[in-house]
Amino acid sequence: MPALVGKDVDDVVILGGGLAGLFCALKLAPRPVTVISNAPIGYGASSAWAQGGLAAAVSENDTAAQHAADTMAAGCGICERKIVEQMTGEAGDRVRDLLSYGVPFDKDLEGRLRLSREAAHSENRVVRVRGDMAGSAIMDALIQSVRNTPSIRVIEGYMGESLMVEGRYVTGVLARRRGGLERMAFPAKAVVLASGGIGHLYAVTTNPGEANGHGLAMAARAGAVIADAEFVQFHPTALNVGKDPAPLATEALRGEGAILVNGAGERFMDDLHPDRELAPRDVVARAIHREITSGRGAYLDCRAAIGARFEEDFPTVYAACKEAEIDPVTQSIPVAPAEHYHMGGVLTDANGRTSLDGLWAAGEVAGTGAHGANRLASNSLLEAVVFAARIAEDIQGLMPTPRATHWAELDQADGLPSQRNTAEQEAITVLRETLSRNVGVERNADGLKQALADIARAEEVCVRDSIKNMMITGRIIAASALKRTESRGGHARSDFPDMDPAWAHRTFTTLAEVDEIAASALGEAESA
CATH class of the missing domain: 1.20.58.100 (Fumarate reductase/succinate dehydrogenase flavoprotein-like, C-terminal domain)
Incomplete structure (x- = not known):
C-alpha cells in the first residue's frame, strides 16, 4: 500500500496526544496545529493513567518556595533551581487553566480545592479528582476542549518514526500508520515532541503500551542532546498480580496512612527512613525490592487507614484489586516496584527548546532538569502543563500572526514492510x-x-x-x-x-x- 506525504507546511506539528501535547495545542489556538497520536488522543497517554493528581501550592498555608524546596530535596542535588522555581511558581495559573477547561478537581463544601499529601511533600498540595482519577478526568476535559477547537487537527493511529531534518533544523515529522504501510510526512515550521515516556520498554511497568521511548530515540537520531537518561523512577507500589501493565496502587493510599508490611506482617520502613512509607519513592522502591528478593514479600495494608472507605475514595485501585480477586478492605495488597516515570529525556531550556532548531519538547520525553535524580510525587502532570504553556508562548512569539486554518493536501509515495516479524x-x-x-x-x-x-x-x-x-x-x-x-x-x-x-x-x-x-x-x- 502507498504512503502519504503532505505538500504544504503546517505552522506547528505536535507529536503526542497526551497532556503535554493537548495542553500545548489549546494554548496555541487559534493558530493551526496538527496533533499526531499513535492511539485515540488520551487513550494511550500515561497522563490518563495518573492517579495521584497535580502538585500546586494553592493553599493559604503553602508557598511556591516550599514546593520548590521539596522538589529540590527529592531531586537529590541535581535539579535545575531556576527551572524548579519557574515550574512551582506557575503551578497556580496552570491549575486555573485546567479548571477553565472543565477539569472537576475535588472541592470542599465552601468551594475550595481539596488537597492531599503525597510522599516527600511538606504540605497538602496535590489537587485530585475522586481520590485517584485525576489523570483520566484531566484528559477527558482536555479532549473535549480539543475536539471543540477548529484550529486543532488531530491525526490518530499514526506513530512517529523519525524527524525530518535539514542540518540542525527540524523541518517536520515522518509518521507511519500503526500496523499498516502508510507513511505520512508532516512538514512544519515548529515541531513539538510530546510523545511520552519509556515505561513499556520494561517488562514490569505501570505505563501503557504506547510509552515505548520512540520520541527520545527520534530526537537522538536527529542529533539532539539527551539529559539524565540514567534516572528511571520505579513506583514502589504496583499491584503484584502478574498483569502487564501492572495496576498502580496510588501513593495517596500511603498518604492516607496505609502501611507496608512483609509476609510476616512486619512493618519494614520504620528503621529505613524518618518518613517511613512516605519516604522518597526510590527509598521505598528499593526497600520493597529487597523484601521481595529476600523471599519475604511486600504488601500494602490499607485495612485500618482506609478500610470501608476504599471503594468510594479510591475506585480505580479498588476495581483493580477486585479484578485480581483481592478485597483491599479486608486483605493486604501484594505490591512490587514497577517502572513508572523517566526523569531524563531530550535536553530542553526553560522554554522547552531542544538543542536542535525548530524542535521543542514537553512532558515525560523532555529533560528539563525539574526532577533531578528523583521526581517528587505529582510533579509530572505539573511539569507537562507548565512547559507546554511555555512552549506555546515561545512559538507564538516567533510566529506572531496566526495563519488561517489550512490543512495540507496529501499525495502518495512508497511505504515500508507492514507487520512485525x-x-x-x-x-x-x-x-x-x-x-x-x-x-x-x-x-x-x-x-x-x-x-x-x-x-x-x-x-x-x-x-x-x-x-x-x-x-x-x-x-x-x-x-x-x-x-x-x-x-x-x-x-x-x-x-x-x-x-x-x-x-x-x-x-x-x-x-x-x-x-x-x-x-x-x-x-x-x-x-x-
Missing part, C-alpha cells in the same frame, strides 16, 4: 526483560554491560524504524547508567552504593557517545 517480537521481549533485570531498581557494571550487549544483538534483527527506536532508547538508558558511577535518586548502583559529591551534576549524552559505549560493552562480552 517473529524475530522483532522476540527482540522486544529481550529488550524488556533485559532492562527490568539489569537496568532496574538496582544496577551494577556487569549487568549494565550485559544489557548493552544483549540489546545490541537483539537490534540486529530489527527492520522497522519503530522497533529500532525502542532498542536505541534502551541503549541510551543503559549506557547513561553505566557512565554514572554512584547511587543517586532513581539510579542505584550496587557496586557504587553511595552518593559521590563529584557526581552532583546532570549528565548529557548523544547517540554517538552511546554507540561507542555499547560497542565497547559488546566487544567485552564477545571476548569474555
Whole structure:
C-alpha cells in the first residue's frame, strides 16, 4: 500500500496526544496545529493513567518556595533551581487553566480545592479528582476542549518514526500508520515532541503500551542532546498480580496512612527512613525490592487507614484489586516496584527548546532538569502543563500572526514492510526483560554491560524504524547508567552504593557517545 506525504507546511506539528501535547495545542489556538497520536488522543497517554493528581501550592498555608524546596530535596542535588522555581511558581495559573477547561478537581463544601499529601511533600498540595482519577478526568476535559477547537487537527493511529531534518533544523515529522504501510510526512515550521515516556520498554511497568521511548530515540537520531537518561523512577507500589501493565496502587493510599508490611506482617520502613512509607519513592522502591528478593514479600495494608472507605475514595485501585480477586478492605495488597516515570529525556531550556532548531519538547520525553535524580510525587502532570504553556508562548512569539486554518493536501509515495516479524517480537521481549533485570531498581557494571550487549544483538534483527527506536532508547538508558558511577535518586548502583559529591551534576549524552559505549560493552562480552 502507498504512503502519504503532505505538500504544504503546517505552522506547528505536535507529536503526542497526551497532556503535554493537548495542553500545548489549546494554548496555541487559534493558530493551526496538527496533533499526531499513535492511539485515540488520551487513550494511550500515561497522563490518563495518573492517579495521584497535580502538585500546586494553592493553599493559604503553602508557598511556591516550599514546593520548590521539596522538589529540590527529592531531586537529590541535581535539579535545575531556576527551572524548579519557574515550574512551582506557575503551578497556580496552570491549575486555573485546567479548571477553565472543565477539569472537576475535588472541592470542599465552601468551594475550595481539596488537597492531599503525597510522599516527600511538606504540605497538602496535590489537587485530585475522586481520590485517584485525576489523570483520566484531566484528559477527558482536555479532549473535549480539543475536539471543540477548529484550529486543532488531530491525526490518530499514526506513530512517529523519525524527524525530518535539514542540518540542525527540524523541518517536520515522518509518521507511519500503526500496523499498516502508510507513511505520512508532516512538514512544519515548529515541531513539538510530546510523545511520552519509556515505561513499556520494561517488562514490569505501570505505563501503557504506547510509552515505548520512540520520541527520545527520534530526537537522538536527529542529533539532539539527551539529559539524565540514567534516572528511571520505579513506583514502589504496583499491584503484584502478574498483569502487564501492572495496576498502580496510588501513593495517596500511603498518604492516607496505609502501611507496608512483609509476609510476616512486619512493618519494614520504620528503621529505613524518618518518613517511613512516605519516604522518597526510590527509598521505598528499593526497600520493597529487597523484601521481595529476600523471599519475604511486600504488601500494602490499607485495612485500618482506609478500610470501608476504599471503594468510594479510591475506585480505580479498588476495581483493580477486585479484578485480581483481592478485597483491599479486608486483605493486604501484594505490591512490587514497577517502572513508572523517566526523569531524563531530550535536553530542553526553560522554554522547552531542544538543542536542535525548530524542535521543542514537553512532558515525560523532555529533560528539563525539574526532577533531578528523583521526581517528587505529582510533579509530572505539573511539569507537562507548565512547559507546554511555555512552549506555546515561545512559538507564538516567533510566529506572531496566526495563519488561517489550512490543512495540507496529501499525495502518495512508497511505504515500508507492514507487520512485525517473529524475530522483532522476540527482540522486544529481550529488550524488556533485559532492562527490568539489569537496568532496574538496582544496577551494577556487569549487568549494565550485559544489557548493552544483549540489546545490541537483539537490534540486529530489527527492520522497522519503530522497533529500532525502542532498542536505541534502551541503549541510551543503559549506557547513561553505566557512565554514572554512584547511587543517586532513581539510579542505584550496587557496586557504587553511595552518593559521590563529584557526581552532583546532570549528565548529557548523544547517540554517538552511546554507540561507542555499547560497542565497547559488546566487544567485552564477545571476548569474555
